[in-house]
Amino acid sequence: MSILVISTSLNPGSRSRVMARQSVADLQAAGVQTDWLDLQETPLRMCDGGAAYGDPALPGVKQQIINATGIIMAVPIYTFDVNAAAKNLIEMTGRDCWTEHVVGFICAAGGQGSYMSVMQLANSLMLDFRTFIVPRFVYATKEATEGDLVVDGDVKQRITQLSMEVVKVSTALRG
Ligand SMILES: Cc1cc2nc3c(=O)[nH]c(=O)nc-3n(C[C@H](O)[C@H](O)[C@H](O)COP(=O)(O)O)c2cc1C
Numbered sequence: 001m002s003i004l005v006i007s008t009s010l011n012p013g014s015r016s017r018v019m020a021r022q023s024v025a026d027l028q029a030a031g032v033q034t035d036w037l038d039l040q041e042t043p044l045r046m047c048d049g050g051a052a053y054g055d056p057a058l059p060g061v062k063q064q065i066i067n068a069t070g071i072i073m074a075v076p077i078y079t080f081d082v083n084a085a086a087k088n089l090i091e092m093t094g095r096d097c098w099t100e101h102v103v104g105f106i107c108a109a110g111g112q113g114s115y116m117s118v119m120q121l122a123n124s125l126m127l128d129f130r131t132f133i134v135p136r137f138v139y140a141t142k143e144a145t146e147g148d149l150v151v152d153g154d155v156k157q158r159i160t161q162l163s164m165e166v167v168k169v170s171t172a173l174r175g
Contacts, residue, residue, distance in 0.1 A: 001032065001033060001069045001167070001170075001171060001175060002032075002033040002034065002035050002067060002068055002069055003027050003032055003033070003034050003035070003068065003069060003070045003071070003072060003163070003166060003167060003170070004034070004035040004036075004037060004064055004065065004067075004068035004070075004071045004072070005020050005023050005024050005027075005034060005035070005036055005037070005071075005072045005074065006020070006037045006038075006039075006071060006072070006073045006074065006089070007020040007021075007036075007037070007038045007039065007040070007074045008039050008073060008074065008075050008076070008082070008083060008085050008086035008089060009039075009040070009074070009075070009076045009083065009085070009108070010039060010040055010043075010083070010085050011076065012040065014040075014076065014108070015076075015108040015140070015142060015144070015145045016074040016075055016076050016106060016107065016108035017038065017040075017074060018145045018147075018148055018149065018150060019074055019106045019108065019138060019140065019144070019145065019150055019155070019159055020072070020074035020106060021148070022150045022156065022159045023072050023074070023106060023159050023162070023163045024036060026159060026160045026163045026164070027163050027167070030163075030164065030167070032163075032167055035064055035067070035068060037061060037064050037065075039085050039086075039089065042057050042060075042061060043057070044057055044058065044061065044085075044088060044089065044092050045092070046084075046088055047088050047091035047092050052092065053092070055092070058092060058093075061089075061092075061093060062093050062096065062097050065093055065097040065098070065101070066096070066097055068101070069102075069170045069171065069174050069175065070101070070102040070103075070104070070166040070167065070169065070170025070171075070174070071101055071102065071103045071104070071166070072103075072104045072105075072106060072162070072163065072166055073086065073103060073104070073105050073106070074105075074106040074107075074108070075105060075106070075107055075108070075118065075121070076107075076108050076109075077107055077108065077109040077110070077114045077117045077118070080114050080117045081117055081120050081121070082107075082117070082118060082120070082121045086121065087121065090121070090124070090125070094129075095128070095129055098125060098128075098129040098131050099129045099130060099131070100129070100130050100131065100132065100173075100174075101129070101131050101132070101174075102131075102132045102134065102166060102169050102170035102173055102174065103122075103125060103131050103132070103133055103134065103166075104133075104134035104136070104137060104162050104163075104165065104166040105118045105121075105122070105133075105134075105137040105138070106137070106138040106140075106159065106162065107137065107138065107139045107140070108140060108141075108142075108144075108145075109139060109140070109141055110141065110142070111141060112141065115139045118137060118139075132169065132173060134162065134165050134166055134169055136158075136161065136162055136165050137162065138155065138158045138159050138162050140152065140155045
């Protein structure tokens with residue numbers, strides 16, 4: 001059992017990455033093996049449906065996804081959707097990686113109004129790849145983090161709950 005936590009924000013001051021780190025800490029504190037993929041450390045070419053699939057970073061990224069028992073994706077909300085880098089990751093990795101995986105989401109947003117924005121990606125994963133989406137997600141605005149820390153107690157608790165829910169569901173389905 002290994003849970004892959006993916007941070008998709010390309011912003012060096014990313015808040016979703018801080019929450020992703022909190023999830024890793026929660027999982028490790030519970031004795032769960034974790035893996036980490038940060039698209040700032042491992043940038044991928046933009047998908048063009050052709051030559052971009054030759055990106056030398058791609059095989060390693062695909063293997064990380066395939067090896068995972070469950071996945072937590074930390075995403076920024078941009079224009080009422082996830083950011084382009086998160087969508088690009090799905091486009092670059094595709095069916096072989098995501099089919100019947102278990103995925104939970106942590107979202108960083110600028111305001112409360114975009115709270116359903118992650119559903120477009122969730123729907124796409126469910127319909128295209130039969131991905132199991134954990135029906136609990138974390139959605140937080142900038143007040144939730146300060147520097148490298150999650151300071152909002154409620155958000156912190158929700159990250160823990162989500163992390164443990166991904167472990168529970170992925171163990172039951174794929175364990
Ligand atoms: C191009 C762009 C579009 C954005 N669109 C939205 C949006 O539709 N809804 C929202 O609540 N916040 C929006 N935001 C604010 C981001 O979600 C917010 O800055 C969040 O912290 C980004 O995540 P990150 O810190 O992990 O990069 C947008 C920010 C940018 C740069």
